[in-house]
Amino acid sequence: MEHERGVQALAPVVDFSALDKRQRLAIDENADAIEIEHAVVLGDVPGQIDGVGISRAAGALDAEAHADRRRIVGKKALHALKRGGGELDRHGHGRLAEGTARQSLAPRVPDRSWRSPAIQVPSRIQMPPPDAPTRLRNTPLSAMMRGFQRSAWRINSLESRSKQRMSVVSVKQALSGALPAGSRISVRGWVRTRRDSKAGLSFINLSDGSCFDPIQVVAPDSLANYADEVQRLSAGCAVIASGELVASQGKGQGFELQASSVEVLGWVEDPETYPIQPKAHSLEFLREVAHLRPRTNLFGAVSRVRHTLAMAIHRYFDQNGYCWINTPIITTSDAEGAGQMFRVSTLDLMNLPRTDKGAIDTRKDFFGKDAFLTVSGQLNVEGYCLALSKVYTFGPTFRAENSNTARHLAEFWMIEPEIAFADLAENARVAEDLLKFVFRTVLDERPDDMAFFADRVEKSAISRLEAFINAPFERIDYTDAVAILKKSGKKFEFPVEWGIDLQTEHERYLVEEHVGRPVVVTNYPEKIKAFYMRLNDDGRTVAAMDVLAPGIGEIIGGAQREERLDVLDARMQQFGLDPAHYQWYRDFRRYGSVPHAGFGLGFERLVVYVCGLANIRDAIPYPRVPGHAEF
RNA sequence: GCCCGAAUAGCUCAGCUGGUUAGAGCACUUGACUGUUAAUCAGGGGGUCGCUGGUUCGAGUCCAGCUUCGGGCGCCA
Numbered sequence: 001m002e003h004e005r006g007v008q009a010l011a012p013v014v015d016f017s018a019l020d021k022r023q024r025l026a027i028d029e030n031a032d033a034i035e036i037e038h039a040v041v042l043g044d045v046p047g048q049i050d051g052v053g054i055s056r057a058a059g060a061l062d063a064e065a066h067a068d069r070r071r072i073v074g075k076k077a078l079h080a081l082k083r084g085g086g087e088l089d090r091h092g093h094g095r096l097a098e099g100t101a102r103q104s105l106a107p108r109v110p111d112r113s114w115r116s117p118a119i120q121v122p123s124r125i126q127m128p129p130p131d132a133p134t135r136l137r138n139t140p141l142s143a144m145m146r147g148f149q150r151s152a153w154r155i156n157s158l159e160s161r162s163k164q165r166m167s168v169v170s171v172k173q174a175l176s177g178a179l180p181a182g183s184r185i186s187v188r189g190w191v192r193t194r195r196d197s198k199a200g201l202s203f204i205n206l207s208d209g210s211c212f213d214p215i216q217v218v219a220p221d222s223l224a225n226y227a228d229e230v231q232r233l234s235a236g237c238a239v240i241a242s243g244e245l246v247a248s249q250g251k252g253q254g255f256e257l258q259a260s261s262v263e264v265l266g267w268v269e270d271p272e273t274y275p276i277q278p279k280a281h282s283l284e285f286l287r288e289v290a291h292l293r294p295r296t297n298l299f300g301a302v303s304r305v306r307h308t309l310a311m312a313i314h315r316y317f318d319q320n321g322y323c324w325i326n327t328p329i330i331t332t333s334d335a336e337g338a339g340q341m342f343r344v345s346t347l348d349l350m351n352l353p354r355t356d357k358g359a360i361d362t363r364k365d366f367f368g369k370d371a372f373l374t375v376s377g378q379l380n381v382e383g384y385c386l387a388l389s390k391v392y393t394f395g396p397t398f399r400a401e402n403s404n405t406a407r408h409l410a411e412f413w414m415i416e417p418e419i420a421f422a423d424l425a426e427n428a429r430v431a432e433d434l435l436k437f438v439f440r441t442v443l444d445e446r447p448d449d450m451a452f453f454a455d456r457v458e459k460s461a462i463s464r465l466e467a468f469i470n471a472p473f474e475r476i477d478y479t480d481a482v483a484i485l486k487k488s489g490k491k492f493e494f495p496v497e498w499g500i501d502l503q504t505e506h507e508r509y510l511v512e513e514h515v516g517r518p519v520v521v522t523n524y525p526e527k528i529k530a531f532y533m534r535l536n537d538d539g540r541t542v543a544a545m546d547v548l549a550p551g552i553g554e555i556i557g558g559a560q561r562e563e564r565l566d567v568l569d570a571r572m573q574q575f576g577l578d579p580a581h582y583q584w585y586r587d588f589r590r591y592g593s594v595p596h597a598g599f600g601l602g603f604e605r606l607v608v609y610v611c612g613l614a615n616i617r618d619a620i621p622y623p624r625v626p627g628h629a630e631f
Numbered sequence: 632g633c634c635c636g637a638a639u640a641g642c643u644c645a646g647c648u649g650g651u652u653a654g655a656g657c658a659c660u661u662g663a664c665u666g667u668u669a670a671u672c673a674g675g676g677g678g679u680c681g682c683u684g685g686u687u688c689g690a691g692u693c694c695a696g697c698u699u700c701g702g703g704c705g706c707c708a
């Protein structure tokens with residue numbers, strides 16, 4: 001938002017919002033009293049004056065090192081800003097007053113070591129105008145400030161020639177048809193491809209991630225920087241293109257941008273080794289460059305769909321009267337059967353405190369006891385369920401299991417609704433309703449990305465979601481499922497027997513061969529399910545459910561909770577759990593206990609399914625799995 | 632944790648039962664052509680064939696170990 005105003009503004013904008021310690025140090029050595037933050041000049045500036053240009057004039061920074069940042073830093077800039085009649089707004093962004101910005105100054109002698117192609121150092125020396133305020137001319141302004149003024153002067157010169165102002169729009173807005181042809185706009189993004197035409201123009205496909213399609217920027221050779229810069233653009237370069245939005249003369253897009261200026265903000269230092277090329281990459285390779293893969297079509301699309309799914313989930317619960325509860329990330333509950341946990345500790349591993357008996361003294365640890373990253377917010381959220389009736393969690397979850405599959409992450413996001421006064425049937429109904437709602441939403445709101453998945457990733461990406469939405473879920477009792485599997489005549493690696501948990505191969509048969517659409521399997525043997533699941537009247541099964549979907553298997557696991565204290569205690573004893581650790585959880589059954597139910601939905605598994613991905617590591621920005629936590 | 636497979640240019644891959652100077656496409660670069668659509672055409676640069684050892688007259692190719700990546704399974708969401 002600031003950027004949009006910044007480009008429209010004709011005076012430079014000083015952005016004091018970000019901080020980099022190393023930057024600060026480097027600057028402190030070279031220019032005393034320059035301490036902080038960023039100075040960013042935004043504008044439609046044909047002469048390539050930008051933050052780096054300023055730093056060049058200032059001589060305050062190692063230009064080479066900062067050529068790609070177009071940002072500089074300075075406390076003196078702040079002083080100078082105020083002295084020069086500018087001010088800081090409430091966001092910490094500085095702005096020069098127009099009058100003072102006319103101050104120009106003498107640029108330094110061009111420096112041969114300055115090799116950034118983005119910068120053209122003016123060769124002519126400009127003297128300050130005689131009408132400039134004396135205090136501005138005589139004060140030893142920081143070099144930084146002089147840089148601002150110089151670029152501001154140039155911007156203002158441009159303004160006097162043309163009253164037209166560019167408004168910054170996203171590529172999505174530009175392509176949407178919402179803006180009339182002839183609109184003067186700026187778009188900002190990263191180059192996907194560049195094609196030159198000897199007719200005297202270049203075509204730049206520019207993407208800013210706001211939608212699947214890039215916008216085609218038509219850059220004529222009349223641009224001042226055409227030969228120097230435009231024709232050197234390669235994939236990944238950051239660019240601000242300004243000009244007129246016009247109906248495209250070529251095929252393939254409705255609108256394009258007829259550029260009157262193409263400003264290069266960030267070059268790709270070595271186009272040959274830039275990992276993201278306009279070609280198909282393997283997913284394995286892209287995982288190795290997870291920090292750059294969002295620039296690909298696929299990961300851009302996955303990211304937008306992931307966002308849309310998250311918003312749809314929140315919207316579903318919000319519209320249905322659920323309250324979002326933020327359960328703790330750090331827990332001191334003992335393992336609750338959901339898996340291995342990551343320990344959270346501030347103890348010095350090289351010098352562990354010991355008890356008299358030689359054991360590690362966790363009383364000396366940060367929380368005074370063992371602490372772990374949560375494996376589920378369910379136990380905590382039950383308390384809020386028994387007060388707010390309909391609640392859900394949506395947050396990160398951690399499992400320290402050594403799982404090496406395409407369906408497991410050590411860190412993932414989970415959605416866990418918990419519904420008071422609900423039984424297992426209601427639980428299953430909500431699960432079905434939720435999934436169908438979010439699938440419908442993503443088909444409605446991200447047709448461009450979904451079309452890409454159907455085209456390049458998984459042919460049935462769209463059709464299977466439509467089928468999912470239109471078919472009622474099948475409901476099968478575990479006992480019946482076992483009978484079906486036994487009768488199937490299929491040879492399974494793990495033989496089916498009542499009392500075993502269903503294996504992946506069994507689930508796949510049920511879903512993909514026997515039913516062909518999503519299945520809810522209910523009422524599992526009590527021995528194989530968690531202690532908090534409600535014991536059925538038969539005494540040998542619990543009111544648990546798994547939602548199985550074609551292509552991914554188990555996407556949801558849930559249960560009606562055991563609301564009877566005596567039964568819960570017996571179950572905990574059976575599982576060898578110490579009730580002392582669960583006093584607070586038992587309290588829910590002591591004070592106003594009611595039947596309630598809930599389930600857990602793995603968010604990344606949802607993303608995998610919707611996008612037609614094969615590996616869950618591609619459904620989260622920076623996947624964490626055993627042996628890997630790069631980036 | 633168990634089983635299986637793979638590793639050749641910046642990327643995607645070919646390279647047959649071991650045989651002379653290891654190839655293609657993309658990317659980069661030079662030129663031609665062009666309102667182009669991951670443009671096209673012609674030329675050029677670019678390789679410790681994952682690492683270590685072994686078999687052999689000869690190893691990208693066969694063997695062993697290691698490393699890394701992938702697939703399947705278990706645990707689960």
